[in-house]
Amino acid sequence: MAIEIGNRLGLANVKSDYIHAAGRKLEDIHDELLELEAKGEVKVIHVKDENKPIEAETLFGWKKKIPTNKLWHHKSCGQCGNIPGYPVSLLWFMNKFGIEYIDERNQTSCTAWNYHGSGTSNPVGLAAVAVRNWHRAYELGLFPLFHCATTFGDYKEMRNLLVEHKELRDEVRRIMHKIGRELVIPEYIVHYSEWVHVMRFEIAKLKKYDLSNVIATIHPACHTYKMIPEDCIYDKEIYAGKRTAVSTGIALALGAQVADYSTWYDCCGFGFRHILTEREASRSFVMDRKIRPMVREAQSDVCITQDTGCTTTLDKNQWIGKAMGYTEQVPVMADVMFAALACGADVYKIVQLQWHTTDWRPLCEKIGIDWKKSEDEYDAYLEELKAGGKTVNLYEYPAGK
Amino acid sequence: MEYDENGVSIVPFELKKEIFEEARRDFRYEEYVRGCLNCGVCAGGCPPHRFFDFSPRIVLQKMKSKDPELIWTMMDEYVWACFQCFTCAMICPFLNSPGGVIAILREIAVRRGFESAKKVLKPYSRVLLKLTAYGNQLSPDMIQPDFFPDWGPHIGYASTDLAVKRKAIPMPTLQVTNLAWDVAPEAMKELYDIFDEAGVFKIIESVDPSLYEIIQDIVDDVRSS
Ligand code: SF4
C-alpha cells in the first residue's frame, strides 16, 4: 500500500511504502544496506542474537532492532565536559543488568558539533570519522551505542549518504585502507536513549521512589528526531504515535506525570556555534521558548532531556534569566539520570547532579531523596581521593589497555 | 578582491556564479533543494527566525531562483544565523532541507576563506583547536567562570579541585580535565590522517592560518610520540 502524506511530523501507524506528494519515495535504508552487503560492497555490523535485541517501531512503522547487550560506548564530547552523570548513570544501569560492554579511549569525537557550528569539515571527513569509530566497535565484536544526539543524527545521515552514494563509499573506503580499517556500516544507528526506551520496563522494576507527584516535561533533542526523522522510535501508546516516544516512555514507565507544553517541538537554543559565541540568542530562546512554557503551562518539576547540548543549554542559561525578570526555574537532566535517581542511584557519585547549575534539590526533596547525606559522603570521598585514595569505578579497562 | 571607495568589496559576477555552481555540484544539493511552495512552514519552526533577519523560506526561494546575485547575498553573516536544528527539514511539506543548504553554503564560505566566515569563527577557535588537535570538542577545564560569567556563580564549582572531582567520576575514560574523555593517541593519529585525506586541515588553514600552525605543531608532536 502506498500512502501520501504531507510531511514527517508523525504517523506511526503507516506500515507501507511511503510516497511523498513531491514524488519521492522514502526507502528504508536498512534494506538497501543489506543489498549492498549481498553484493560485497560493504560489511555490515549486524545486530545478532547475542546482542539480545528488542524490537521497536520507527516513524513509518519500520522495525528497528535495538541491541541491549555487547555494546561499545561511543561517548559525547559535550556530556563529559558538563554532565558526567549522563554516561555514569547509563553504565550504572548496565552493571545492574549484567550487560557486557566496553568503554575505552580508542574513540574520537564524531566531529559533527564542530561541523554544524563552523562548517569546517565536509561529508567525506564526517563519513570517514563515522566509519572509523564504527569499525573500532566491529573489530571488538561489539555493537556501537551512541551517547550524543548529534552523533546519532550525523551518523544516521552518514549511513544514508554512504548507502546512497557510491563515490562517497569509494572515497571513504580509500581513506579507511590508509588507516588500516575497512568500510563497515552498522545495521542500525542506535542512540543510548533508545536503549533506555526498550529497557524501560526492566528499569522500572528497580524503582525505589514513588514519582506519581512529579511533573516532568520532555525536551527531545532535535538531532534525534529531526535529522533523518524516519529513523526514530515512535509508539502508538505514547502521544498516540504523533511524537517520538523516546524519553517520554521511560518517564511514564517510572510512574511520573508527563505534562505537555506548547513549545515541545522547539529546539533548546544550542545552535552549535551560538551556545559558545552568541550566547544571548541561546539564552533568550531557553527562557522564552522552553523554560517559561514548561513552568507556566505545565508546572514542571523537572525537564527531561536526552542529549548533552540540550542539557547544558537548558540548565546553564536559567541563572542569567533572573537579570531580565525571569523567575521560572526547573532542573534539567537526561532521561537516564532521572531514571537512576528514581532507582536509588547516589545523587553525587552516580547521577553527578553537583555539576548542574539550576537547583535540583527541591526535586530530590519532592521525591524523598536525602541529597544532603549524599553530599556529605561525596565530600568525604573527595578528601579520601585527595589523600591518594582510589576511585571506586563502575568499569575498569580490560587488562593491557 | 577589489573594493569601492567606501571599502565595500566589489565582487565580480563570475565569482557569484562560481559559488552557485559549487553549491549545485554538491552531491547533496538535489536532496536538499526540491520544489518550494513558499509556504513558510519552515520559518514558523525556525529558532533564529525569531531573533535575526533570517528565514529558511528565503534560503530555499533564493536557491530556487538560481540567481547568483540573490544567492550571493546569503554568503555573509546570513548563513551563520542558522542553528542547524533541522526543524525545517522535518516539517517542510516538500522535504527540502534549508538547514542542509546552509551547511553546503557554509562549507563553501570556509573553504574559500571568506572574511565573514573568518570573523564569525574567530571566537570559536578554542573549540576548533580542541577538536582538530585532540579528537574532542569540549573539555571540563574550558568551563571557567571568566569565559561563562552568564552561567552563574555555580560555574566556579567546576574550576575548584577539578582534577579530584573528575577523578571521582567512576569511569576511567572520564578522569581527565583537559579532554571530555581520555582519547588514545592512536585514535588521534587516525583522525589526523582522515583530516589530511578529506581536506579538513586545508579548510582550517584557509579560515584561520595561525590556528592551523598551532594545530600542526600539536599534530606533529602526537604523530611522533
Ligand atoms: S522550504 Fe518547504 S516549508 Fe519552507 S517555504 Fe519552501 S516548501 Fe514551505
Ligand code: SF4
Ligand atoms: S536548521 Fe537552520 S534554517 Fe532550519 S529550522 Fe533550524 S535554524 Fe532554521
